[in-house]
Amino acid sequence: NAGVTQTPKFRVLKTGQSMTLLCAQDMNHEYMYWYRQDPGMGLRLIHYSVGEGTTAKGEVPDGYNVSRLKKQNFLLGLESAAPSQTSVYFCASSYNWGDEQYFGPGTRLTVT
């Protein structure tokens, strides 16, 4: 039981490049979330999903897209990376929206 895993762990992009972050969970959770964490700003929700095939915008969705084609996977895409997207990205999942969220190990992204 791996819990929540994220790929890759680190990435450096140039401005304008695109990339996809992969989140996978093996706990059969319905809900999945993408957060970004910046110093002094806590965890801010980018997008979330309440089940396979669904996605919804969170607090800071601009510049990001997501897809949930399979229940266990939640992908976060950056279409045209900007330096403001330099951050640590965490994926999380929960069985229901009122339950404990389990976090992945994070992806440290730097955009130059």
Added chain:
Amino acid sequence: GENVEQHPSTLSVQEGDSAVIKCTYSDSASNYFPWYKQELGKRPQLIIDIRSNVGEKKDQRIAVTLNKTAKHFSLHITETQPEDSAVYFCAARGVHKLVFGAGTILRVKS
């Protein structure tokens, strides 16, 4: 939508002392309030949570209190130890998501 404020942003205590972190929330409909601990370079992990039908919950050295009338909740850590040094986040449940506070850096000096 829900808004959560957390204080203080940093807290230094001597080993063995108590630490208290406070949060306020805006949505009176919120009914679930978890606390997460994040050690340096690691993922956030749930340490305790409370639901709105109780006023206090305790788990060994940590406790959480909730005042629904005032819309605030607090984390209490007693007999602090160096391994308690971390960033602590409070959160309140909004619609389909949690809203997190900005975090408190707790340093326990030995």
